[in-house]
Amino acid sequence: MSSQPKILRRIIAVVDLFSPGSKTGRVAIATAGKHLAELHFVALFDHLDDVTLGGASKLSPQERFRHTEMELLKRLRQHTASMGVHDATCTVLTGHPGEELSRMAQQWRADLIMADRVTARTIHNSWIPWFHTVTSLPCRLQVIAEERKNLWMYVAHWLH
Secondary structure (H helix, E strand, O other): OOOOOOOOOEEEEEOOOOOOOOOHHHHHHHHHHHHOOEEEEEEEOOOOOOOOOOOHHHOOHHHHHHHHHHHHHHHHHHHHHHOOOOOOEEEEEOOOHHHHHHHHHHHHOOOEEEEEHHHHHHHHHOOOOOOOOOOOOOOEEEEEOOOOOOHHHHHHHHHO
16 A cells, blocks of 8 residues: 655645744745645734834734734734745734634645744644644645754853
8 A cells, every 4th residue: 555645735834924044935935835735824922012014002902913913914024025936825813823823724724834843832832832632624734844953062152
């Protein structure tokens, strides 16, 4: 019996906008290209400081939330454009990360979700590290290993 490799038609890449060296986006682009798959970039909602938001502290909580969401979406689009994907489908998830991603993956009929280790943990644990996996996803989650810098080079750089 030979099993054929699964054909991927739709891939969701969950990008950490605050880790510029993250490989998730590049690996997702390469995987989507290999399989001729559709690719949807996602970022998780995160809080931005008032300086970053340009004085948004004067806004109502709802306006500040929306302003933050729009700023994150802008950053996600800039991030995908910097990787050479200028017409990417981009979304910022604003609810419970695992539930929102699960719902999106199910509605879009995603075949694969890609994320780095920290983001994958957030998806499953909803920022509560002592919980066991509480979110089930409708498709496979591939965790992209990040490159680790050589410890000696890190120490040498720090001492210099």
